[in-house]
Amino acid sequence: MPNPRQLAFLALRSIQRDAFADVALDRVLQDAELSNQDRRLATELVYGSVRRQRTLDALIDQLGKKKAHQQPPDLRAILHLGLYQLRYLNQIPASAAVNTTVELAKQNGFPGLTGFVNGFMRQYIRLAETSGDPLQLPSDPVQRLGTLHSYPDWIVQVWLDQLDLAETEQLCEWMNRPPHIDLRINPLHTSLDEVETAMQAAGVAVQRLPHLPQALRLLEPAGAIQKLPGFQSGWWMVQDASAQLVSYLVDPQPGEFVIDACAAPGGKALHLAELMQDQGMIWACDRTASRLKKLKENAERLGIHSTEISIGDSRNQPQFVGKGDRVLLDAPCSGLGTLNRHADARWRQTPDRVQELATLQQELLVAAATWLKHDGVLVYATCTLHPQENEQVIEAFLDQHPDWQIEPPAPNSPAAAFATPQGWVKVWPHRQQMDGFFMVRLKLAVRQAAAS
Numbered sequence: 001m002p003n004p005r006q007l008a009f010l011a012l013r014s015i016q017r018d019a020f021a022d023v024a025l026d027r028v029l030q031d032a033e034l035s036n037q038d039r040r041l042a043t044e045l046v047y048g049s050v051r052r053q054r055t056l057d058a059l060i061d062q063l064g065k066k067k068a069h070q071q072p073p074d075l076r077a078i079l080h081l082g083l084y085q086l087r088y089l090n091q092i093p094a095s096a097a098v099n100t101t102v103e104l105a106k107q108n109g110f111p112g113l114t115g116f117v118n119g120f121m122r123q124y125i126r127l128a129e130t131s132g133d134p135l136q137l138p139s140d141p142v143q144r145l146g147t148l149h150s151y152p153d154w155i156v157q158v159w160l161d162q163l164d165l166a167e168t169e170q171l172c173e174w175m176n177r178p179p180h181i182d183l184r185i186n187p188l189h190t191s192l193d194e195v196e197t198a199m200q201a202a203g204v205a206v207q208r209l210p211h212l213p214q215a216l217r218l219l220e221p222a223g224a225i226q227k228l229p230g231f232q233s234g235w236w237m238v239q240d241a242s243a244q245l246v247s248y249l250v251d252p253q254p255g256e257f258v259i260d261a262c263a264a265p266g267g268k269a270l271h272l273a274e275l276m277q278d279q280g281m282i283w284a285c286d287r288t289a290s291r292l293k294k295l296k297e298n299a300e301r302l303g304i305h306s307t308e309i310s311i312g313d314s315r316n317q318p319q320f321v322g323k324g325d326r327v328l329l330d331a332p333c334s335g336l337g338t339l340n341r342h343a344d345a346r347w348r349q350t351p352d353r354v355q356e357l358a359t360l361q362q363e364l365l366v367a368a369a370t371w372l373k374h375d376g377v378l379v380y381a382t383c384t385l386h387p388q389e390n391e392q393v394i395e396a397f398l399d400q401h402p403d404w405q406i407e408p409p410a411p412n413s414p415a416a417a418f419a420t421p422q423g424w425v426k427v428w429p430h431r432q433q434m435d436g437f438f439m440v441r442l443k444l445a446v447r448q449a450a451a452s
Ligand SMILES: C[S@@+](CC[C@H](N)C(=O)[O-])C[C@H]1O[C@@H](n2cnc3c(N)ncnc32)[C@H](O)[C@@H]1O
Pocket: 261, 262, 263, 264, 265, 266, 267, 268, 269, 285, 286, 287, 288, 291, 312, 313, 314, 315, 330, 331, 332, 333, 364
């Protein structure tokens, strides 16, 4: 039987060499014959150690003679795994965490350092028993939150610029929790009642969500998603509640011509089709062909026929100019609203990358606006919580296009419950218990007035 800690170590080693965390984990797990329990442990160890990297490094800096970055990379990964178990996994006895970490060191090139690893781990346990938390925190509030909850300072600062300290800390904590799974029920083939009943009959606990007429949240880990009732029959697809709000804000009508400028893998395009009762035309555009394949698969499973695919850069698609009744731009973004879903995302994004994305978002928005008929509706959305990619993109667009204006969600729209006084919708995960999202609906003001 393979050892889940050894597999976790191998995955962490690839991640240090720049593999994506989910790809590295899949690779080590794919051929391993593990019990479900060991598979869960390996997953938790990899994602947890990656997510908590800054905190774990701070502990190595404080407890070791050498700083974390001076340790051999493999030894640093082994110490991360050991400390992660001691600090965050209550179900693992401290003695088991120590012994297995010593064993990892012995098996992976550090037989001469087992005494150090043993002493290091025991020092953490001793300090935790005698003086509470062995982690010493800086006094600067940004660095304190960054060290305690394991984020780069710049992300903490972006949130602290929008929230007070207590809420910023709540958000940091929320993004370290395991992500929830929401389903969007497909009204073309079933109903919320029918799916709820089928889930309950299969022993899967689910919950309805306020304001969201098609959403069911899974209340506990449900194993392989494809095995849940109704998957094969296209009764639902996985989509977070806040992502569901976007298509309600677009509010497409049967028979319309709708263009989704960044559509892959298709969650929102297929929701648009459901809201249109699969009548009309939805052009699903994206520049990544492999991701559009997923859209096709999902459309087939959900029994949706009204989507067409267009592969290419949406900044240059003259064939759509003036055609759309509605256009959705669900833009590529830094994903700061979904950090809990991607353990390594907080370390991969940078302020420079955000700047590049903001430029791309502006260009996409300007192009997408040309795709509309004169009274069309444009919705801009992202799953980030960075004003540079959200409010500032919209403000710059409105400055350069004074004939456009924000149209708040209609009072009967599910999105209305989340609207701000400015007319846009901003979902804060720690307040609303959903992924972080930003969305805004735009319309041409002047021509609309001239037409009426
Ligand atoms: C946030 S994801 C879209 C998610 C999708 N709307 C959904 O609900 O499943 C952003 C998408 O933008 C695409 N993208 C990035 N730059 C693009 C561009 N210049 N033109 C078209 N698509 C682009 C990416 O390939 C990615 O699939």
